[in-house]
Amino acid sequence: MPPADDTRGARCADDAAEGGRIDERQSAAVARRMPPLIALSYFEAAARSGSFATAARLLHVSPAAVSHQVKALEEHLGVTLFVRHHRKVVLTRAAEAALPRLQEGFAALAEAVDQLRAQGEDQWVVTVCAEPLFATKWLVPRLHRFYARCPQAELRLQASLSSVDSAHGGPVSAASFRRAGIDLSVRLGYGNHADLHTIALFELALQPLCAPALAQALHAPRDILRLPLLSDATHQRTAERFGWMEWLRLAGVRTTSPPRELCFGNGLLALEAALAGQGVLLASPVLVRAELDAGKLIAVFDRMLRAPLAYHLVCPPAALERPIVAAFCDWLQEEIGREQIAPAKAATADASTRPPAETAR
Numbered sequence: 037m038p039p040a041d042d043t044r045g046a047r048c049a050d051d052a053a054e055g056g057r058i059d060e061r062q063s064a065a066v067a068r069r070m071p072p073l074i075a076l077s078y079f080e081a082a083a084r085s086g087s088f089a090t091a092a093r094l095l096h097v098s099p100a101a102v103s104h105q106v107k108a109l110e111e112h113l114g115v116t117l118f119v120r121h122h123r124k125v126v127l128t129r130a131a132e133a134a135l136p137r138l139q140e141g142f143a144a145l146a147e148a149v150d151q152l153r154a155q156g157e158d159q160w161v162v163t164v165c166a167e168p169l170f171a172t173k174w175l176v177p178r179l180h181r182f183y184a185r186c187p188q189a190e191l192r193l194q195a196s197l198s199s200v201d202s203a204h205g206g207p208v209s210a211a212s213f214r215r216a217g218i219d220l221s222v223r224l225g226y227g228n229h230a231d232l233h234t235i236a237l238f239e240l241a242l243q244p245l246c247a248p249a250l251a252q253a254l255h256a257p258r259d260i261l262r263l264p265l266l267s268d269a270t271h272q273r274t275a276e277r278f279g280w281m282e283w284l285r286l287a288g289v290r291t292t293s294p295p296r297e298l299c300f301g302n303g304l305l306a307l308e309a310a311l312a313g314q315g316v317l318l319a320s321p322v323l324v325r326a327e328l329d330a331g332k333l334i335a336v337f338d339r340m341l342r343a344p345l346a347y348h349l350v351c352p353p354a355a356l357e358r359p360i361v362a363a364f365c366d367w368l369q370e371e372i373g374r375e376q377i378a379p380a381k382a383a384t385a386d387a388s389t390r391p392p393a394e395t396a397r
Contacts, residue, residue, distance in 0.1 A: 286386025
């Protein structure tokens, strides 16, 4: 067996070291040729706006700072970039030719920074969309328990009626989640979305609620017709109806014509009207438990109208691969279980077939 060539490994190590030194020299040379990034950014803003003063407002600096940076850039490059006039500046031919490539470079740099930022956000940020009443009255008061479990989490909550289904299946899909930048949605709907992961939360069951002063005049369900009836337009987004007419029928109250209702654009507005004593609201006691516990509202009759819609936690399956999203899902289901809310599967019952209600509170 021939003797090992000990010099070969040494030569390889020397070559690698020399290659590293060459890369370092090349990087240093590039760095020496590159002007300061801030000077380039000030030049780009001035070129885009055609004015040092306008560029200064865009950058939140003084016009003198812009002028100074542009002059330093011209000295560094050895080329004039602007022809200065009294109230404006005009690009030279050289600057005009280079500007598009420079702007492409800034766009690429911004995209790279966004990608780096997204890596950090991906670990701790979760974006949730829910209809306004649920988001404000149910979810927000409980978020401190989620943050206690995940102290580094950042929940971005959107309150929007777009989280309410208008038909079975609805227009929502995994693609719509991506377009909206949403991880999860607490949807008031039917829960049958083909390409989405759906978790049933609780049914929507509605009960007449009002301020204590109004409750004194209500002894039987028919008495409700003497007072203004408040409605939440959120419940009218579907072709199926589950409002005051359905509740009155369920309670055994016969009317010759639909009652006059005061309709509000969302549940929060309708709730404020009820708290102000403006009428009787048909709403979910689950969502206004704090107002009921504080005595600001009273549930005047026991009969509950079970709606065809229910609350569901909905998300693209891929979203659950992120631990922070899965943690929020687990926490939300535990919160529902903590309060022993009726499960969502009961929401499909037909309220119109139930027997009449009792005539006492």
